[in-house]
Amino acid sequence: MRIELEKRPERSKVMAWASPIIAVLATVVTGGLIFAAIGKPPLQALWIFFLEPFSSLWSIEELVVKATPLILIGVGLSVAYRANVWNIGAEGQFTIGALMGGMVPVFFNTWQSPLTLVLMLVLGILGGMIWALIPALLKIKAGANEILVSLMLVYVAQLLLDWLVRGPWRDPKGYNFPKTVGFEDWQVMPVFGGGRLNLGILLAIVAAIALSILMRRTMKGFEVRVLGEAPRAGRFAGFSSDRMTLFVFLLSGGLAGLAGIVEVASTVGQLQPNISPGYGFTAIIVAFLGRLDPIGVVVAALMLAVSYLGGEAAQVALGISDKAARVFQGVLLFWVLACDTLILYRLRIVRGAPAAEGV
Amino acid sequence: MSNMGTAETAATTAAAGSPEFLVEARGIVKKFGAFTANDHVDLAIRPGEIHALLGENGAGKSTLVKMLYGSLQPTAGRIFWKGEPVTVTDPARARDLGIGMVFQHFSLFEALTVTENIALALTGVKDMNALADRIATVSKDYGLPLEPRATVADLSVGERQRIEIVRCLLQEPKLLIMDEPTAVLTPQEADQLFLTLERLASEGCAVLYISHRLEEVKRLCHASTILRHGKVVARVDPSLETAASLARLMVGADVHAIRPKHARVAGPTRLYLDQLDLPANGPFAVALEKVSLEVRAGEVLAIAGVAGNGQSELFDALSGERRADRPGAVVIEGTPCGTLGVSERRALGAAFVPEERLGHGAVPAFRLSENVVLTRDTVFADAMRRLLGFLDFARADETATRVSTAYDVRKGKPDPEARSLSGGNLQKFVVGRELDRKPGVLVVNQPTWGVDAGAAALIRQALIDLAADGAGVLVISQDLDEIFEIADRIAVISRGALSPGYDAHVMTLEKVGLLMGGAHGGSEAIDGALKLREADGRAY
Numbered sequence: 001m002r003i004e005l006e007k008r009p010e011r012s013k014v015m016a017w018a019s020p021i022i023a024v025l026a027t028v029v030t031g032g033l034i035f036a037a038i039g040k041p042p043l044q045a046l047w048i049f050f051l052e053p054f055s056s057l058w059s060i061e062e063l064v065v066k067a068t069p070l071i072l073i074g075v076g077l078s079v080a081y082r083a084n085v086w087n088i089g090a091e092g093q094f095t096i097g098a099l100m101g102g103m104v105p106v107f108f109n110t111w112q113s114p115l116t117l118v119l120m121l122v123l124g125i126l127g128g129m130i131w132a133l134i135p136a137l138l139k140i141k142a143g144a145n146e147i148l149v150s151l152m153l154v155y156v157a158q159l160l161l162d163w164l165v166r167g168p169w170r171d172p173k174g175y176n177f178p179k180t181v182g183f184e185d186w187q188v189m190p191v192f193g194g195g196r197l198n199l200g201i202l203l204a205i206v207a208a209i210a211l212s213i214l215m216r217r218t219m220k221g222f223e224v225r226v227l228g229e230a231p232r233a234g235r236f237a238g239f240s241s242d243r244m245t246l247f248v249f250l251l252s253g254g255l256a257g258l259a260g261i262v263e264v265a266s267t268v269g270q271l272q273p274n275i276s277p278g279y280g281f282t283a284i285i286v287a288f289l290g291r292l293d294p295i296g297v298v299v300a301a302l303m304l305a306v307s308y309l310g311g312e313a314a315q316v317a318l319g320i321s322d323k324a325a326r327v328f329q330g331v332l333l334f335w336v337l338a339c340d341t342l343i344l345y346r347l348r349i350v351r352g353a354p355a356a357e358g359v
Numbered sequence: 360m361s362n363m364g365t366a367e368t369a370a371t372t373a374a375a376g377s378p379e380f381l382v383e384a385r386g387i388v389k390k391f392g393a394f395t396a397n398d399h400v401d402l403a404i405r406p407g408e409i410h411a412l413l414g415e416n417g418a419g420k421s422t423l424v425k426m427l428y429g430s431l432q433p434t435a436g437r438i439f440w441k442g443e444p445v446t447v448t449d450p451a452r453a454r455d456l457g458i459g460m461v462f463q464h465f466s467l468f469e470a471l472t473v474t475e476n477i478a479l480a481l482t483g484v485k486d487m488n489a490l491a492d493r494i495a496t497v498s499k500d501y502g503l504p505l506e507p508r509a510t511v512a513d514l515s516v517g518e519r520q521r522i523e524i525v526r527c528l529l530q531e532p533k534l535l536i537m538d539e540p541t542a543v544l545t546p547q548e549a550d551q552l553f554l555t556l557e558r559l560a561s562e563g564c565a566v567l568y569i570s571h572r573l574e575e576v577k578r579l580c581h582a583s584t585i586l587r588h589g590k591v592v593a594r595v596d597p598s599l600e601t602a603a604s605l606a607r608l609m610v611g612a613d614v615h616a617i618r619p620k621h622a623r624v625a626g627p628t629r630l631y632l633d634q635l636d637l638p639a640n641g642p643f644a645v646a647l648e649k650v651s652l653e654v655r656a657g658e659v660l661a662i663a664g665v666a667g668n669g670q671s672e673l674f675d676a677l678s679g680e681r682r683a684d685r686p687g688a689v690v691i692e693g694t695p696c697g698t699l700g701v702s703e704r705r706a707l708g709a710a711f712v713p714e715e716r717l718g719h720g721a722v723p724a725f726r727l728s729e730n731v732v733l734t735r736d737t738v739f740a741d742a743m744r745r746l747l748g749f750l751d752f753a754r755a756d757e758t759a760t761r762v763s764t765a766y767d768v769r770k771g772k773p774d775p776e777a778r779s780l781s782g783g784n785l786q787k788f789v790v791g792r793e794l795d796r797k798p799g800v801l802v803v804n805q806p807t808w809g810v811d812a813g814a815a816a817l818i819r820q821a822l823i824d825l826a827a828d829g830a831g832v833l834v835i836s837q838d839l840d841e842i843f844e845i846a847d848r849i850a851v852i853s854r855g856a857l858s859p860g861y862d863a864h865v866m867t868l869e870k871v872g873l874l875m876g877g878a879h880g881g882s883e884a885i886d887g888a889l890k891l892r893e894a895d896g897r898a899y
Contacts, residue, residue, distance in 0.1 A: 218748060
């Protein structure tokens with residue numbers, strides 16, 4: 001007996017929806033096995049990790065707050081990956097966006113007007129775009145691999161931020177802690193209710209809907225899909241892959257930059273060496289789990305946000321390392337990519353020698 | 360397990376294989392989901408026999424041979440090798456038995472060299488240099504010259520096929536399966552291949568020969584099995600049949616004969632190339648040198664040539680996928696457009712059909728309606744709409760339906776993905792999509808490559824009709840039968856240089872063959888070409 005992969009004539013609609021669900025279930029099972037292997041009660045651990053985040057209003061709000069940057073970055077990346085352009089450096093674009101937007105409160109600390117926030121957001125987007133422009137131009141002009149360049153620029157961005165907050169941008173009244181002045185009033189995102197839920201989530205939802213329409217209904221979205229699926233056919237249609245590389249890098253970089261400034265102008269409230277628990281990398285998983293579809297990304301971002309909250313809860317309640325969240329994210333990405341095979345192939349179990357069936 | 364149906368079939372299946380046959384397949388059934396690709400197919404080949412397997416695209420030929428070669432497993436039925444029942448679990452097992460196969464769609468690694476690709480198929484290769492020498496010798500012996508150190512990515516379709524053939528010959532097979540081997544060869548090269556096959560047959564090697572070219576099947580093959588819709592409909596001796604009777608058996612009806620051409624009336628110039636130079640864009644690519652041609656309204660100009668002599672480069676230069684260095688090098692409908700891109704050239708009324716259907720002419724994962732939009736951005740002409748314009752899906756859908764109906768595109772559901780269509784049906788769609796725009800200039804590269812007889816006749820007729828309606832049609836083809844069927848004038852491309860265009864009625868196969876190898880080879884060939892030109896005196 002053996003298992004065969006049989007190619008389907010067309011992609012399966014059912015599997016396109018079912019594959020992420022199968023992947024999540026497989027991740028939960030794998031997670032249970034991992035907990036059992038390290039001697040923790042699997043069911044209790046899974047409860048803490050995956051379900052407790054939904055048990056109170058506070059934690060649901062927190063879930064949305066964590067999902068906000070993931071959505072903003074993930075929708076941009078989903079478009080870039082559809083075009084077969086591999087921007088792996090969203091974390092760096094996120095950092096530079098936070099840094100550029102953060103210049104406003106750092107240098108004009110007393111300026112308070114609604115325009116302050118608008119300028120911060122615009123600079124944040126610009127910062128992300130500028131950082132994304134580097135790998136895009138190097139790919140177009142010199143044929144440099146965008147995966148390596150964009151990834152390496154992440155570390156450049158992080159070290160730049162580190163140097164600035166420890167050196168020139170350090171808060172003079174900050175007791176020598178490596179951080180800038182705190183952001184206040186019109187330098188932070190307006191909040192809803194009493195918690196940390198803020199305007200950022202609205203921006204994220206608007207971005208997701210806008211990109212969803214772009215991809216489904218417009219010529220530009222068609223161009224993205226053609227060049228991603230069949231570059232030669234794209235050239236035949238008169239589309240330029242160089243211009244496409246530029247477009248998706250600016251788009252995904254700008255959104256990552258926006259996520260960066262939204263994050264420091266809300267939950268963080270200042271610039272400091274660590275402003276992100278790896279949102280830019282997690283968003284890669286979000287993009288794939290969301291089927292590279294902007295609306296799917298929103299759902300996927302909420303699911304990945306669970307792993308952040310669950311990781312924190314498991315750290316407190318079970319004494320597991322906070323790296324557990326990373327392990328779960330890795331396991332999830334593995335299962336998502338594995339289950340995607342089922343969209344174009346079906347599993348078939350073959351018993352014994354096939355020729356014997358005719359006798 | 361599965362019920363074999365009639366008692367007669369059950370009886371033959373239960374018996375042991377007959378020793379007079381080298382290979383015998385009995386009651387083969389292959390199902391893909393609900394679709395039955397092979398329905399109780401029987402096939403038997405004797406040693407030293409050249410056996411033709413005939414049928415339209417989608418008749419189940421490829422499925423059957425893939426099972427003989429072990430890359431697919433039958434749902435039911437048995438295979439006997441020299442009278443013994445065998446299970447061909449995978450291609451390696453098939454090669455052990457002595458079965459070699461040349462696929463229609465090549466399975467080569469583009470990044471590797473010819474030698475490396477062949478080494479992958481052979482077991483226990485230690486000395487790559489020795490293998491390279493052997494490849495050079497064998498390929499030369501069989502008239503299929505190959506440069507062993509060339510990278511596959513830089514080779515043309517025709518040269519890639521040679522690799523596949525040589526790869527099989529190196530394994531000294533007892534049964535050689537060939538899927539459309541002559542599609543990319545010149546008449547002389549095909550003749551050489553036939554000699555090779557006949558020699559192999561006389562040495563006792565059996566050949567299973569799949570081809571759409573009925574004339575060559577008639578000439579070469581000793582026996583034939585004809586499939587239609589997955590079932591065997593006839594077993595005949597092709598030498599006793601006519602091409603027309605074989606075609607009738609294949610399609611189950613008389614093949615639509617191409618309407619005779621009317622006398623050509625030279626109209627105004629639609630497409631003009633003036634001394635076009637295009638540098639090679641890879642170490643093994645072909646540079647175009649001073650290519651000039653003229654296509655007038657109402658005529659079909661066909662460009663013959665062996666694969667890899669600059670056809671794809673010429674197509675790219677015509678379509679604007681590669682641009683010339685000056686506007687005057689390419690003139691469409693009187694407008695110099697050498698430096699313009701493909702969209703601008705379409706706007707001038709030109710339409711293009713590339714050689715590769717999947718991945719170039721159409722996006723495999725896209726539905727037909729989406730593939731319509733690919734060459735129709737004129738629908739979104741103004742700059743604002745092109746930037747973010749909304750697509751008119753209703754209109755795209757309507758166009759796809761219109762094209763499918765007009766050009767008889769057969770499909771399983773209303774708007775399937777392009778990759779689910781058979782080669783012939785997708786080609787009808789890709790050609791129909793362009794004809795639907797009523798172009799003033801049409802450039803087609805290999806219009807009927809790997810397409811069944813019915814679809815090929817429909818496409819050729821459509822090209823002739825388009826010219827008759829006043830368009831200028833340029834056809835690049837390696838199929839000389841096709842060229843003689845539809846062309847008003849014929850030019851030959853060889854190593855990036857294009858011969859003048861000669862009136863079709865003064866051309867013969869021999870003259871074309873001479874031009875294919877000539878014009879830059881030995882002085883003898885040049886003299887021949889010059890004599891030919893003087894002799895008919897009708898060259899442009």
